[in-house]
Amino acid sequence: MNICVVALGKIGLPLAVQFAAKGHRVIGADVDGETVRLVNEGTPPFPGEADLDVKLKRAVQAGLLSATTDTAAAVAESEAVVVVVPLFVDAAGTPDFGWMDSATRDIARGLRPGTLVSYETTLPVGTTRTRWAPMLEQWSGLTAGTGFSLVFSPERVLTGRVFADLRRYPKLVGGIDEGSARRGTEFYAAVLDFDARDDLPRPNGVWDLGSAEAAELAKLAETTYRDVNIGLANQFARYADTVGVDVTAVIEACNSQPYSHIHRPGIAVGGHCIPVYPQMYLWNDPAATVVRAAREANVAMPGYAVDLLAAAYGDLSGAGVLVLGAAYRGGVKETAFSGVFPLVEGLRARGAVPYVADPMYTAAELAALGLPPHAGEPVTAAVVQADHVEYQTLAPADLPGVRVLVDGRRVTDPARWTGVRRVVIGG
CATH class of the missing domain: 3.40.50.720 (NAD(P)-binding Rossmann-like Domain)
Known part of the structure; x- marks a missing residue:
């Protein structure tokens, strides 16, 4: 052919x-x-x-x-x-x-x-x-x-x-x-x-x-399901924070039987697919309240991460904060609907001085995206936004002066972060 x-x-x-x-x-x-x-x-x-x-x-x-x-x-x-x-x-x-x-x-x-x-x-x-x-x-x-x-x-x-x-x-x-x-x-x-x-x-x-319509709906349904599931997981995680429970252990327990398939909570939902396709579904079906609520819950997560940082750190005015990861997910050089953008905006709104670093992007590439690249400026807090494999071995020695780490993806090793307050979403 x-x-x-x-x-x-x-x-x-x-x-x-x-x-x-x-x-x-x-x-x-x-x-x-x-x-x-x-x-x-x-x-x-x-x-x-x-x-x-x-x-x-x-x-x-x-x-x-x-x-x-x-x-x-x-x-x-x-x-x-x-x-x-x-x-x-x-x-x-x-x-x-x-x-x-x-x-x-x-x-x-x-x-x-x-x-x-x-x-x-x-x-x-x-x-x-x-x-x-x-x-x-x-x-x-x-x-x-x-x-x-x-x-x-x-x-x-x-x-x-x-x-x-x-x-x-x-x-x-x-x-x-x-x-x-x-x-x-x-x-x-x-x-x-x-x-x-x-x-x-x-x-x-x-x-x-x-029919073409059935195939179109199948794609919207399978991707919208993921957004709704993540939104539910994020709400479980936020409640777990209020009662001192580790939501990861809870989800693992729930998923041990075949009728529960709860996804992982996290700092943001990005990419060309999951943040976008539920909106296409809502364009077809504006009465879909479950879909709308899940989308709103996921959009709110970067702001919630900033709230967690402020609660652990205190007043963020003037604080240098390093956002780790511009990509919307680990290992992919793509920033479509990445959580990095609302994170940087939210940090600035709190008076912090945000910087961004990503192993897949040069400083010039970050600047071209409108993101402030980190060039060695002193930082006292950090937020993990993307689950790059490089962050699995990250340690305080790699970020001198950091007092608080918010790991929005649970990718860092807690054993390496003794002496620094490490906060995760969902306990």
């Missing part, structure tokens, strides 16, 4: 590499010229994705993967188009379709009869049928379902382990009609491999959910 992958980001590029590894010819389309240049050289444009460097170079050298900034031309050469363009929401939770609209128009201009178009970007329910189908029809002159096939098939992978997750989890597909669903199912069966699993209600592989 000839396949076009639109947007070569942290999901799109590994997908393109996966398709090429199955022997298909893949053209990656991206609006960023530097990304295109690096991909054509066989160099990953971002760090941290397991095996991407080796697999990308192999695909490029084999002549199975190339990249271009001309999306319409790439689509015109392809039998299948996979779209992984980001979709964001604004402060009010309203989706911003700008980038995806632009990409969809470019796709339509190159669309040929019989092509399969699959959207993998997480979408509000109904978007594939009511937004993308009419737009593709308008700009291509073809009819959805008869002139071209159209499906929604959500990505279900975690950055850093995309190739493993592609094998691990069933691939969900929903078409705008039966013919589209059949084409989508056949396509993904030809480009993916699946691990054998005996813990699923049906064999691992490609699952046709019956």
Whole structure:
């Protein structure tokens, strides 16, 4: 097959590499010229994705993967188009379709009869049928379902382990009609491999959910579940702090039977997925009070961490406070919706002087993000915001002068912090 992958980001590029590894010819389309240049050289444009460097170079050298900034031309050469363009929401939770609209128009201009178009970007329910189908029809002159096939098939992978997750989890597909669903199912069966699993209600592989709407809802439901679960865990942790209980021991005990799956509490919920997709769900279903309450609980956690620091330290006015971790989670060089931003803002509101350090970012990169890099200034308190593996061996000697440590991820070793007050969320 000839396949076009639109947007070569942290999901799109590994997908393109996966398709090429199955022997298909893949053209990656991206609006960023530097990304295109690096991909054509066989160099990953971002760090941290397991095996991407080796697999990308192999695909490029084999002549199975190339990249271009001309999306319409790439689509015109392809039998299948996979779209992984980001979709964001604004402060009010309203989706911003700008980038995806632009990409969809470019796709339509190159669309040929019989092509399969699959959207993998997480979408509000109904978007594939009511937004993308009419737009593709308008700009291509073809009819959805008869002139071209159209499906929604959500990505279900975690950055850093995309190739493993592609094998691990069933691939969900929903078409705008039966013919589209059949084409989508056949396509993904030809480009993916699946691990054998005996813990699923049906064999691992490609699952046709019956409609694009069902597939859209499945992705929103599984990610919203995580946000709600974390919100509940965070509320348990905050109550545990008031009664002197270690919430980690409580959660471990609860999860020892099969009906409880409480997640871990923490200082923030970040990334492109969990903070965003519940807002898309709420856009569809504004009456979902449980979802709204969980989102509000999670948004409040960085402020709660600042409260814990102030309670343990005292007046923060003028205090140098080092925030450890700009990334939204350990091992990933990404700051989307990271807790570092509200933490820095909250510390400043208390009169503290915040600094930020992260093993994955240079001082210049932090400054470009609007974060104050730490250049050796004296600090008397620290807050762990990201669970980088480097922090597992962190000790007071690494932070001379620190009197209080708030570990928002429980990643530091308590045995190393004798002589310094170490505070965790949830006792």
